[in-house]
Amino acid sequence: MNKKNIRFASASVDFYFGTSFGTLKQIVDPSRTILITDQNVWDLHQKRFRGWKTIVVPPGEASKVQATVDTVINQLIQMAADRTYSLVGVGGGVVTDLTGYIASVYMRGIPFGFVPTTVLALVDASIGGKNGIDVGAYKNMVGVIRQPRFILQDIIFLNTLPQKEWANGFAEIIKHAAIANASVFRYLEEHGPAYFQKHKKEACALIQKNALLKAAIVQKDEEERSLRKLLNFGHTLGHAIENAYGLSHGEAISIGMAKAADISSQLTGFKGSSRLKELLQRYHLPVSHSFNTDAVIRILSADKKKDGNAINYILLEKIGKAVIRPIPIVDFQKYLS
Numbered sequence: 001m002n003k004k005n006i007r008f009a010s011a012s013v014d015f016y017f018g019t020s021f022g023t024l025k026q027i028v029d030p031s032r033t034i035l036i037t038d039q040n041v042w043d044l045h046q047k048r049f050r051g052w053k054t055i056v057v058p059p060g061e062a063s064k065v066q067a068t069v070d071t072v073i074n075q076l077i078q079m080a081a082d083r084t085y086s087l088v089g090v091g092g093g094v095v096t097d098l099t100g101y102i103a104s105v106y107m108r109g110i111p112f113g114f115v116p117t118t119v120l121a122l123v124d125a126s127i128g129g130k131n132g133i134d135v136g137a138y139k140n141m142v143g144v145i146r147q148p149r150f151i152l153q154d155i156i157f158l159n160t161l162p163q164k165e166w167a168n169g170f171a172e173i174i175k176h177a178a179i180a181n182a183s184v185f186r187y188l189e190e191h192g193p194a195y196f197q198k199h200k201k202e203a204c205a206l207i208q209k210n211a212l213l214k215a216a217i218v219q220k221d222e223e224e225r226s227l228r229k230l231l232n233f234g235h236t237l238g239h240a241i242e243n244a245y246g247l248s249h250g251e252a253i254s255i256g257m258a259k260a261a262d263i264s265s266q267l268t269g270f271k272g273s274s275r276l277k278e279l280l281q282r283y284h285l286p287v288s289h290s291f292n293t294d295a296v297i298r299i300l301s302a303d304k305k306k307d308g309n310a311i312n313y314i315l316l317e318k319i320g321k322a323v324i325r326p327i328p329i330v331d332f333q334k335y336l337s
């Protein structure tokens with residue numbers, strides 16, 4: 001067990017890296033804790049939930065909605081969960097987002113923690129305190145920023161993770177490397193995805209490094225006024241095409257990062273565009289898509305992060321160094337075509 005307390009502006013979080021799930025009973029009291037997981041994780045890891053009160057939600061992004069919140073809250077009431085209880089989300093980003101949100105509103109807020117079970121949730125979704133739900137086509141439209149008490153990482157859960165979900169997680173790992181850490185980028189170039197799926201110790205170290213990298217950015221700017229925006233690299237275009245074209249989050253942001261790299265070549269003199277695209281492809285991620293430019297620009301125009309008639313776009317200056325640049329929406333036509 002490797003415990004590290006990380007202090008954010010609003011609260012501090014205990015990170016338990018490389019820690020067995022069994023340790024959870026020393027972190028929270030099983031008689032006053034309710035685990036929340038999804039059906040897939042439950043089916044594959046049922047034995048680990050023995051002895052815990054557990055609520056199981058349907059898997060997938062479609063669950064990240066108010067109706068699931070209502071159902072879970074009714075179950076909490078039936079289980080007589082009071083303010084002395086904690087919730088622990090055991091699952092991917094959908095489960096951690098839902099759990100953090102429910103724990104933030106149930107009885108005006110009870111403590112919560114996370115056991116992320118996907119690469120994406122381990123390096124990204126579980127970290128930073130953003131919890132929330134989707135409303136119709138609008139992703140993360142309703143939510144809170146509230147930190148979990150703890151995050152426990154046990155990569156034993158990754159033994160059952162489908163190939164596609166590894167690629168999704170690697171999209172965020174490559175993003176972190178591209179915006180903030182050139183040496184991680186080179187390390188990812190030295191070893192392909194198969195290496196990390198086979199060598200669990202190295203995967204665990206890479207995941208820990210990425211989790212700390214994200215935590216360090218959030219520590220400096222929890223409310224996303226400046227630095228934290230860099231984590232949106234690839235996400236502006238990514239979110240605009242994700243649901244519209246039925247792409248996974250990793251695929252969508254990979255296409256977004258590739259496009260942002262090309263735009264960077266024109267606006268910042270970035271020289272690493274081909275290098276970034278090669279790395280994305282090596283990790284089984286797409287770097288282009290025949291999306292409808294006009295439709296995408298319409299969606300971008302309604303983006304919640306828009307600033308007047310410009311979009312604050314994240315560009316690369318070099319591998320490991322990102323910058324924010326306002327780009328007028330009218331200019332997007334030429335960059336996207």
Ligand code: ADP
Binds near residue numbers: 040
């Ligand atoms: P993400 O973590 O990518 O944000 P989800 O929470 O939707 O998104 O998880 C992605 C998918 O992986 C879901 O279908 C979920 O049920 C499944 N999943 C989560 N963890 C595991 C695991 N350890 N093994 C197998 N499938 C998992």
Ligand code: ZN
Binds near residue numbers: 124
């Ligand atoms: Zn993302």
